[in-house]
Amino acid sequence: MAAPITVIIPSRDRYRDLRRCLLALAECDTAPLHEVLVVDDGSRPRVGDAVAVGGLPVRVLRNDRPLGATPARSLGAEHARSDIVAFLDDDALPRADWLTRIAAELTPGRGAITGRVLPFDSGLLSAARQSRYLERYRGLEPGQRVTFFAGGNGAVWRAEFLAARGTARDVPGADNDLVTGLAERGLGVHFAPAMVIVHRNGKGLVRAVRDAYGSGHHARPLPVRDALRHAARPVPGPTAPVRLTNRMLNIAHLAGRSVPRAAGPGR
DSSP, rough: OOOOEEEEEEEEEEEEHHHHHHHHHHHOOTTTTTEEEEESSSHHHHHHHOOOOOTEEEEEEESSSSOOHHHHHHHHHHHSSSSEEEETTTTTTEEHHHHHHHHHOOTTTTEEEEEEEEEOOOSSSHHHHHHHHHHHHHHOOOOOOEEEOOOOOOEEEEEEEEEEEEEEEETTTTHHHHHHHTTTOOEEEEEEEEEEEEEEEOOOOOHHHHHHHHHHHHOOOOOOOHHHHHHOOOOOOSOOOOOOOHHHHHHHHHHHSSSSSOOOOOO
């Protein structure tokens, strides 16, 4: 019998998105589901009736002030009552077999699994982000060990997550810290392409640039010469505007990697 699953959904001030996400989750095959933990990350007003979805065992946890998605996921894992924790973004919709795919793919020999993200919105920023997802997936085989973890579409053994998570910082790219933490425990993150969500990719140009810079600043610093070499590499995209957008975001990312980080907790 497969281990039960707790689904953790951080949410802040996105009541319609959250409601739509929960309705989609309720349409899944919920046989492996133990509970859903919605982490209200300081919403004003509080998350309320949005979580009342028939057929779903939902509990709400709350941060009194916004801490961000990464600490919210960590809080959810601390309170989970099952062996597996699975993460969804509140602006994502899981495919109907999402839970059953997790139950089948997260075997004891794997620390975590992460799946594919597809868009349900349109526009230049959405297309640019999706082209980066597709580039990430290029050439990967089902079950292959990978160097990324999607916090909006991933699942992990709860005990291993709690041991490997490190300091939960809310910075772009922090999801991938789990890869390092699991590797130190002799475990990996594995690609599960049948584990699919659709996601609202485009959240505005300012947010995209800020996230690109933040993920760069969180990553290993690069000398300026290496940053310039990376900036000259081809960028993904089916059209010139998409490639230009990704070029701009790549430059923002590399700018973040070139700025020295202040010493602090974490890996």
